[in-house]
Amino acid sequence: xxxxxxxxxxxxxxxxxxxxxxxxxxxxxxxxxxxxxxxxxxxxxxxxxxxxxxxxxxxxxxxxxxxxxxxxxxxxxxxxxxxxxxxxxxxxxxxxxxxxxxxxxxxxxxxxxxxxxxxxxxxxxxxxxxxxxxxxxxxxxxxxxxxxxxxxxxxxxxxxxxxxxxxxxxxxxxxxxxxxxxxxxxxxxxxxxxxxxxxxxxxxxxxxxxxxxxxxxxxxxxxxxxxxxxxxxxxxxxxxxxxxxxxxxxxxxxxxxxxxxxxxxxxxxxxxxxxxxxxxxxxxxxxxxxxxxxxxxxxxxxxxxxxxxxxxxxxxxxxxxxxxxxxxxxxxxxxxxxxxxxxxxxxxxxxxxxxxxxxxxxxxxxxxxxxxxxxxxxxxxxxxxxxxxxxxxxxxxxxxxxxxxxxxxxxxxxxxxxxxxxxxxxxxxxxxxxxxxxxxxxxxxxxxxxxxxxxxxxxxxxxxxxxxxxxxxxxxxxxxxxxxxxxxxxxxxxxxxxxxxxxxxxxxxxxxxxxxxxxxxxxxxx
Ligand code: FUL
Numbered sequence: 255x256x257x258x259x260x261x262x263x264x265x266x267x268x269x270x271x272x273x274x275x276x277x278x279x280x281x282x283x284x285x286x287x288x289x290x291x292x293x294x295x296x297x298x299x300x301x302x303x304x305x306x307x308x309x310x311x312x313x314x315x316x317x318x319x320x321x322x323x324x325x326x327x328x329x330x331x332x333x334x335x336x337x338x339x340x341x342x343x344x345x346x347x348x349x350x351x352x353x354x355x356x357x358x359x360x361x362x363x364x365x366x367x368x369x370x371x372x373x374x375x376x377x378x379x380x381x382x383x384x385x386x387x388x389x390x391x392x393x394x395x396x397x398x399x400x401x402x403x404x405x406x407x408x409x410x411x412x413x414x415x416x417x418x419x420x421x422x423x424x425x426x427x428x429x430x431x432x433x434x435x436x437x438x439x440x441x442x443x444x445x446x447x448x449x450x451x452x453x454x455x456x457x458x459x460x461x462x463x464x465x466x467x468x469x470x471x472x473x474x475x476x477x478x479x480x481x482x483x484x485x486x487x488x489x490x491x492x493x494x495x496x497x498x499x500x501x502x503x504x505x506x507x508x509x510x511x512x513x514x515x516x517x518x519x520x521x522x523x524x525x526x527x528x529x530x531x532x533x534x535x536x537x538x539x540x541x542x543x544x545x546x547x548x549x550x551x552x553x554x555x556x557x558x559x560x561x562x563x564x565x566x567x568x569x570x571x572x573x574x575x576x577x578x579x580x581x582x583x584x585x586x587x588x589x590x591x592x593x594x595x596x597x598x599x600x601x602x603x604x605x606x607x608x609x610x611x612x613x614x615x616x617x618x619x620x621x622x623x624x625x626x627x628x629x630x631x632x633x634x635x636x637x638x639x640x641x642x643x644x645x646x647x648x649x650x651x652x653x654x655x656x657x658x659x660x661x662x663x664x665x666x667x668x669x670x671x672x673x674x675x676x677x678x679x680x681x682x683x684x685x686x687x688x689x690x691x692x693x694x695x696x697x698x699x700x701x702x703x704x705x706x707x708x709x710x711x712x713x714x715x716x717x718x719x720x721x722x723x724x725x726x727x728x729x730x731x732x733x734x735x736x737x738x739x740x741x742x743x744x745x746x747x748x749x750x751x752x753x754x755x756x757x758x759x760x761x762x763x764x765x766x767x768x769x770x771x772x773x774x775x776x777x778x779x780x
Contacts, residue, residue: 314711334642344612346385347385348438357647361650370423376425379429381428382431385435390410394485430500452472454470471483483517499534501537522534549640550603552579556585559571560581602640634743634745672776686760703743708742718762719733720733721757721758
C-alpha cells in the first residue's frame with residue numbers, strides 16, 4: 255500500500271470531483287489561445303434560454319487543444335483482434351480457453367506499414383473487447399495472452415503494436431471495453447459492490463512495482479471499476495504515451511436484474527492524470543460517436559452539440575443519438591429542455607472495412623468506391639474517419655485489405671490531386687464575408703475543400719460558392735454550390751466540372767464572424 259504525498263493530493267481532487275462530478279470534463283481543457291483564460295469547452299444551458307441566447311452560447315464554445323490535434327488526424331484506424339479472431343464470434347463469451355489465441359505469424363510492423371501507406375495517423379487496438387481477454391500480460395486477470403501457449407505465455411500484442419506504430423510515426427490508441435464477460439463470470443463485474451475509495455495501482459502479491467514507489471491514486475469505484483482503473487493504469491504507465499482511449503458504452507450480457515454502473519468520473523480522472531494528451535472517445539467527453547456504424551456523418555455535422563449528464567460525470571447526446579440534426583438553431587431549441595450543456599463534442603465515424611469488426615475468412619473488404627463514398631461522407635463532413643481493418647488468424651492484415659487500403663489512398667489522391675488555389679491571388683474581405691480566388695486563367699474545377707479555423711469555434715451556417723463569368727466584373731456571379739455547415743473540413747463534389755478563373759466563397763449566414771482556413775479548388779483525375 256502506497257501512502258504518498260501525491261496520493262494525498264489526488265485524493266483531495268477526487269473529493270472535489272465527487273462533490274461536482276459533472277464538472278469533470280470542463281475542468282480538464284487545455285488552453286487553446288495564448289493568455290491565461292481558457293475559452294469554454296462547454297457552456298451550461300437551460301429550458302429558459304431563448305433561441306438567441308442558445309445560438310450566442312453555441313458561438314462561444316471552443317475546442318480544447320487536445321480536440322484540435324485529434325481533428326487534424328482526419329483518418330484513423332481500428333484493429334479488432336483477440337479471441338474472437340479465432341472463435342469466429344463478434345462478441346465473445348468470457349470463458350474462452352486462452353489457448354485459442356494462436357496468431358501463427360504476428361507482425362505488427364506489417365500492420366504499421368499498411369496503415370502508414372494508407373494515410374492513417376493513429377491506430378486503436380482492442381486491448382480488451384467485451385469478452386475480457388487482454389492482449390498484454392495483465393496482473394489483474396487470467397484471461398490474457400499470458401495464460402495460453404502462444405509464445406509460451408510470454409507474448410505481448412500491445413507492446414508489439416505500440417512499438418511498431420511509434421516506429422512508423424502512427425499515434426497509439428487503446429480500446430478498453432467496459433463490458434467484460436470474463437469479469438462477470440469471475441464475480442467482479444456487476445457484483446453489486448458499492449462505490450468506495452480505491453487505491454490504484456492495487457498491488458498484487460509479488461508485484462514487481464512494489465519497490466519502485468509507483469505513482470498512486472485514490473478514486474471512487476466499485477470492485478469492477480477498480481479492476482478497470484488497475485488495467486488503465488497498467489496500459490497508460492507501461493505502454494504510453496497513448497493518444498486516444500476508446501470506450502464503448504455497452505453493458506455485458508448479464509441477467510436483467512444486474513447492472514454495473516461504470517465509474518466514468520474516476521476513469522476519466524486517471525486517464526487525464528496519466529495520459530493528458532489522450533482524447534477520450536465515444537463514452538468520453540472529447541469525441542462523440544457519430545451515431546451509426548457505417549462511417550457516415552450527417553450532411554451538416556456540428557461540433558457544438560447539446561449534451562445531457564449521463565451519470566458519474568459522463569455525458570450523452572441530449573437528442574436521440576441518431577437524430578438527423580444535432581446542432582442547428584432548431585436542434586438547439588429542441589434539445590434545451592433535455593440538455594445541460596452545449597459542448598464541443600466532434601464526431602468520429604467508425605466503420606469496418608469488412609462486414610464484421612473481427613476477421614472472418616468468408617468476408618471480403620469493401621470496394622474502393624464504397625470507401626471513397628465513406629471518406630466524402632466522413633472526412634468531407636467535419637468528422638474523423640475511424641476505419642477498422644481486422645488482423646487475421648496469422649496476426650497479419652489480410653493481403654486483400656492491404657491492397658485495398660493502398661488503392662483507397664491512391665483514389666483519394668486522384669479525387670483531390672492538386673489545390674489549384676494554392677499560390678493563387680486570394681483576397682479575404684471579412685466585412686463582406688467573402689474569400690475570392692483568382693486562378694489567373696480559367697480552370698476546370700469539380701472538387702472543393704473548405705475549412706473554418708475551428709480555434710474560433712464553428713460559426714458558418716450557410717455559404718455559397720460562386721464563379722465570375724469571364725470578362726465580367728461586379729455582379730456577374732453564378733452560384734455553383736452551397737453549404738450549410740463547414741467546421742474543420744467540408745469536401746464537395748460538383749455534379750460536373752465548372753470552368754472559371756475567379757472563384758468566390760460568400761458566407762451568407764453565421765453565428766459569429768467566420769474565419770475561413772481553407773478554400774481549395776481541385777479537378778479530379780478519377
Ligand atoms: C461496438 C462493439 O459492440 C463492437 O463489437 C465493436 O467493438 C464496435 C466498434 O463497437 O459497440
